Amino acid sequence: MIEDMLRTPSAVRDAEKYTAHNYHPLPVVISSAEGAWLTDVDGKRYLDCLAGYSALNFGHRHPQLIAAAHAQLDRLTLTSRAFIHDQFADFCRELAELCGKDLVLPMNTGAEAVETGIKVARKWGYQVKGVTPGQANIVVAEGNFHGRTTTIVSFSTDEDARADFGPYTPGFTVVPYGDLDALTAAIDENTVAVLLEPIQGEQGVVVPPEGYLPGVRRVCTERDVLFIADEIQSGLGRTGRTFACDHEGVVPDMYLLGKALGGGIVPVSAVAANADVLGVLKPGQHGSTFGGNPLACAVAIEVVRLLATGEFQRRSAELGERLRAGLEGLVGKGLVEVRVRGLWAGLDIDPALMSGREACERLAERGVLAKDTHGSTIRLAPPLVITEEEIDLAVAQLAAVLTA
Template identity: 70%
Template sequence: MAITSSVPGSVATDSLTHIELTEDFAAHNYHPLRVVISHGEGAWVTDVEGRRYLDCLAGYSALNFGHGHPRLLARAHEQLDRLTLTSRAFYNDQLGPFSRDLADLTGKEMILPMNTGAEAVETAIKVARKWGYLVKGVPENQANIIAMEGNFHGRTTTIVSFSTDSVATAGYAPYTPGFRLVPFGDMAALEAAIDHSTVAVLLEPIQGESGVIIPPEGYLQQVRSLCNRTEVLMVADEIQSGLARTGRTFACDHEDVVPDVYILGKALGGGLYPVSAIAADGDILSVITPGTHGSTFGGNPLAAAIGREVVAMLAEGEFQARAQTLGEVLATGLEPLIGDGIDDVRSRGLWAGVDINPDLTTGRHFCEELMKRGILAKEAHGQTVRLAPPLVATVEDLDLLLEAFRDAVASLS
């Protein structure tokens, strides 16, 4: 496997130039690993010095289909030559077919397209509140939404208002009211938090940023049942967990649960373009009327064309099957390391959270060790290393990942 340098921890001159430029002129809202990527193909990327790495982050699941998937590139190039933007002031010939196909994939009647995942979450919050006032009859200004401790739904002002991550929230008060937090997976706490003014339960079926935290078996079914009984919308943020990552089209599918609202993003743009959306039935999305919500770029022809091709690829089922099969290879290879530098492994499909024993090293340092061995991954909350290779990865790619993992553990032990 390629390593980043012949001298551990050093960075080549060309990389240093790009790193210094970025550090000098771009705000420091990220803490990247010291690798400068210039090319990508499939599950692999190449840095400015020509060294190759297996991408095991995949843009936080935005690159489920890998870097530069030929079908997506072809569709994007075709649309680029025709039409890219009209704004929603006019109809375009791509939005209707995309909306129909995504509605069919989700089993919902309508979609509302946006751009980024955070925008889609904000859209779901607005829709849930307005539905609560117009349909449920919640008194004005009293709607509350229940979210989960450990959540990650984005970093807008409203979203960080119900985050439990002090790094994401500190310094941004006053916070937006109307949210209640309960422990993820705790049904008793959730039921106790619901009252007559509750309009929605907002949750990730699997908490990705927290370290691929999987709820207790049957939890999603219980949430679905509780929402039915209390006339509360179940809103599932499937931005990272959806679109084949977990071995099913949606993570909710593992419990045969259909939420009232899906929140989608990341992989919906195929790693080429920001595309997000919420999907729901007409009795929910009909509360949105002209002028009450919008986006200049939301539903633009280029986004819709790419998104429609993504939906077509998902409809074939290949990527769901690959995630399931490759995920079994990954889990089988990681689990023997538990107790030997690794405290725990949580996986669902081709998505794993690996807890590094703090006596061994930090999650950040472990990712740096993986990078020396040609593997790019990212830590979460200190000790967890998240693994989410593109779904186009091969068994041989995963063998390289597992070899690097074992070697890094051995070298630090």
């Protein structure tokens, strides 16, 4: 009995002792999960309202995805891209069709997809647009989060992500998010791409002004610049559409995808674009040992097929309205502002009440897991398999935390 009581704090202490402190997790030790629920080592259940930053859009251990992984584990897990395996073509074809693009380049992590997009855009700029060699630049937005590699943090405006990791990679121009005039003014003859999140997740689920994304699309077309949409968090059903860009009928030149593409089982990312863009790459110029491996492709094929039905996009849209209604009812009662798009919400708590971290700690005590971002802002991103009753439960527990 005493041993059981000490299991959770011991695991937390060991994690603190033996791992680099690049994360500050809540003191919860998860041992199993199913659907929208997590269970810790002491048997306490938690409603998952983070979903692995959208990596678990289809919930924990979705039966169709688990079956695909099990079947592939018994056959073949890795070949490298030196050979072709029997899952590869189906994955690339079906994802390309979902995106409405010609080609797909599979990688592993979201940051790898972003790095790939940057490389492709630069090469396209030199070979197709005729940009001065070595002078390509890419326009990005303040408040962005595209990953944590050295190149990516070079254009971050988050000092926690950026400070003391220099020297920084040149070739990026940062403009205010949502400001079309500033973006237009930043484009010059050597600009090869505009790289944006259609909704800024890490910043607190910030939705740009209506008309901004269509304006970016128009300017990129007029100025012969690629529009790269980082849909790693916002894509694949999270916002109530397949892609967040779909809400305004915008089609970028390049999609960067990840997180949910791996079904919460394996890391899978991809770049999708037409042949006139991705076709600039030739053998030996880019690659990945694990990118497009058989296990990843087998799971991702099933992810694409789940999305092809439209069921999860509809669930996200419909349940997102319920979430919105519940959260908006708390504005003025502890919440200052809420931003909701599908099953994705950014909540600004009155900073006089508590920090975002404190709110998440109190929610965890009440059996709901969420994640703070900056200051007193927290994010909610439950799996798309969540039910109406579970949404109501999450909102009720948040209300209790705010009024306690």
